Amino acid sequence: MLILEGYGLTETSPVISVNRLDAVKFGSVGKPIEAVELRIAEDGEILTRGPYVMRGYYNKPEETRQACPDGWFHTADIGHLDEDGFLYITDRKKDLIKTAGGKFVAPQKLESLFITDPYVSQAFIYGDRERYCVALIVPNAQRLAEHAAARGWIARSHAELVRLPAVHQFMWQRIQALQQPLASYEQVKAIALLEQEFSQAAGELTPTLKTKRAAVAAHYRELLTRLYQSSS
Numbered sequence: 001m002l003i004l005e006g007y008g009l010t011e012t013s014p015v016i017s018v019n020r021l022d023a024v025k026f027g028s029v030g031k032p033i034e035a036v037e038l039r040i041a042e043d044g045e046i047l048t049r050g051p052y053v054m055r056g057y058y059n060k061p062e063e064t065r066q067a068c069p070d071g072w073f074h075t076a077d078i079g080h081l082d083e084d085g086f087l088y089i090t091d092r093k094k095d096l097i098k099t100a101g102g103k104f105v106a107p108q109k110l111e112s113l114f115i116t117d118p119y120v121s122q123a124f125i126y127g128d129r130e131r132y133c134v135a136l137i138v139p140n141a142q143r144l145a146e147h148a149a150a151r152g153w154i155a156r157s158h159a160e161l162v163r164l165p166a167v168h169q170f171m172w173q174r175i176q177a178l179q180q181p182l183a184s185y186e187q188v189k190a191i192a193l194l195e196q197e198f199s200q201a202a203g204e205l206t207p208t209l210k211t212k213r214a215a216v217a218a219h220y221r222e223l224l225t226r227l228y229q230s231s232s
Contacts, residue, residue, distance in 0.1 A: 005029050007089060011073060013052040017087045028086040038087065043104060045093050046079045047072040078106055095213060097128045103185040105133055110179070110186065117174050119143050122197055124216050125188065126224055134227045135188040136220060137171060138197050162193040190227045
């Protein structure tokens with residue numbers, strides 16, 4: 001089944017870009033449609049303008065000014081255009097991590113990368129105002145158990161398994177292999193393995209299964225603090 005992914009907002013009536021039958025790049029949201037002007041701001045935010053963009057929010061002049069401060073509609077999404085003009089969405093601007101060194105890191109870019117590994121079920125990147133980023137990794141319980149059994153790593157439960165030094169080393173090597181192509185400031189410098197997945201019941205996921213970043217950071221505050229202490 002051919003899936004043609006596109007992108008847009010209510011404020012843009014609503015399509016900005018879309019893949020076509022004769023022009024497809026998986027992972028992208030396609031090329032801009034006719035009459036759409038598109039550019040990427042210095043911080044990576046996607047900006048657009050044209051006759052399809054709203055005139056403003058009804059009776060909300062200040063919100064309108066903030067959304068279109070310079071004649072361009074600011075989408076609050078982070079992305080990039082490739083050499084062929086295809087648009088890629090990497091994160092929401094409000095979720096960007098700014099390290100202590102002033103570098104911006106898109107956490108969803110890393111999280112999406114890490115969960116491509118068959119041994120990773122979920123990932124959470126943290127590092128705002130810190131010297132570097134770290135990650136909370138939820139291993140795929142079944143795959144990890146099978147791998148551990150084949151290696152003779154003994155554990156009475158999944159909770160015990162994720163605490164084994166050999167398991168931590170195994171998962172860390174996989175994460176390092178995935179992030180090698182990234183810039184040094186984007187790479188996580190330490191990971192912690194969690195024994196249970198993020199969930200709606202714990203207040204960590206939205207109904208659409210998006211991570212509530214503030215809630216996860218608060219829930220695992222002590223663990224994140226220890227990660228920075230140990231990696232120092």
